[in-house]
């Protein structure tokens with residue numbers, strides 16, 4: 024059974040404005056703004072690990088959830104990419120590195136990868152030129168470097184991992 028699409032990521036120029044528009048358009052609720060902040064992101068704009076600090080917000084409703092990401096940096100998340108669909112996200116993927124090997128063998132290159140301190144893959148993106156203008160994102164089932172917009176610690180999910188949402192109280 025293949026993994027199913029968890030979310031659709033969009034690049035936007037102005038995150039606050041985009042959240043308001045997407046709330047109106049869909050009726051979905053969106054999280055407070057957070058940041059995916061790491062010093063070990065690499066893509067074809069800067070192939071060695073470098074800082075990446077993307078402002079993001081996720082919808083409460085889904086799957087598929089909507090992820091809004093503000094333009095950032097010079098590479099895969101930059102304004103030069105234009106607004107619109109950026110990636111289809113597969114969360115908590117059990118074998119992100121195996122998936123990378125398999126897809127590279129099938130001609131879908133990696134362009135955009137975040138590593139942990141041990142060099143293991145936190146997440147990676149396929150190159151949009153290799154799949155009809157859309158990237159796939161594979162996210163490992165480990166704590167991801169998410170902080171609140173002001174840099175303070177994020178909420179924690181039920182696993183204790185950083186999260187854009189607080190744990191839901193039991194109903």
Ligand SMILES: [Fe+2]
Pocket residue numbers: 030032090110112160
């Ligand atoms: Fe994503």
